[in-house]
Amino acid sequence: MIVALDEPLQLNVTRLIPITEKHASERYVSWMNDAEVVRYTEILPGGYDVARLHAYIASVQNDPASVFFAIESESHGHVGNLRIGGISARHGRATIALLIGERAVWGRGIGRAAIQLATDFAFRKLHLRKLCAGIYEVNIGSRVAFERAGYIQEAKLKAHAIYEGQPLDVLQMAKFNGEMAA
Ligand SMILES: CC(C)(COP(=O)(O)OP(=O)(O)OC[C@H]1O[C@@H](n2cnc3c(N)ncnc32)[C@H](O)[C@@H]1OP(=O)(O)O)[C@@H](O)C(=O)NCCC(=O)NCCS
Numbered sequence: 808m809i810v811a812l813d814e815p816l817q818l819n820v821t822r823l824i825p826i827t828e829k830h831a832s833e834r835y836v837s838w839m840n841d842a843e844v845v846r847y848t849e850i851l852p853g854g855y856d857v858a859r860l861h862a863y864i865a866s867v868q869n870d871p872a873s874v875f876f877a878i879e880s881e882s883h884g885h886v887g888n889l890r891i892g893g894i895s896a897r898h899g900r901a902t903i904a905l906l907i908g909e910r911a912v913w914g915r916g917i918g919r920a921a922i923q924l925a926t927d928f929a930f931r932k933l934h935l936r937k938l939c940a941g942i943y944e945v946n947i948g949s950r951v952a953f954e955r956a957g958y959i960q961e962a963k964l965k966a967h968a969i970y971e972g973q974p975l976d977v978l979q980m981a982k983f984n985g986e987m988a989a
Pocket residue numbers: 844845847848887905906907908912913914915916917918919920941942943946947948949950951952955
């Protein structure tokens with residue numbers, strides 16, 4: 808779905824704004840084709856171009872169960888994307904997935920801030936009660952970023968993924984909206 812914001816969601820140097828076609832840049836293409844950036848995600852690098860990103864952005868915008876944000880940093884502009892997906896009004900939950908493609912800004916708190924902003928948006932504006940994330944066990948940076956944003960590990964899905972040809976555990980992280988767990 809496309810959401811309208813009165814103003815960007817902002818925390819320190821990190822902003823989230825609804826993604827648009829103009830974000831489908833060569834820079835974004837380079838992230839998707841960078842094996843180092845996508846190695847802990849479900850993205851298969853290679854074969855991306857601007858046209859494919861246009862189609863992908865349009866498909867997410869047309870999905871009533873998704874909200875798609877561009878992540879911007881004060882110093883580097885568009886540095887990645889965050890998707891709130893699988894939104895279930897019935898169960899009051901959704902999943903969060905993000906990718907910061909600009910390696911130069913990794914480890915500066917932008918991932919954590921983006922997760923915090925999207926989590927707050929999902930609780931306040933989408934009235935969800937639970938947010939989830941699935942993380943390859945070896946993706947320490949992602950696990951720490953979610954933990955710093957208040958997520959806890961709910962489960963470990965044994966041998967849930969194949970990573971570099973080997974079975975790999977996937978951590979299931981979650982955060983509840985205040986007292987709405989019960
Ligand atoms: C994983 C990712 C979202 C993390 O975002 P980030 O902006 O680099 O992380 P942050 O700077 O917010 O890190 C949050 C915390 O994790 C720590 N951290 C980050 N990377 C780390 C690493 N590789 N090892 C240990 N700690 C790490 C930071 O020091 C920080 O700790 P602090 O709060 O004590 O300072 C980002 O690197 C990314 O998008 N990577 C590529 C795609 C990907 O893996 N997406 C997630 C799929 S689940």
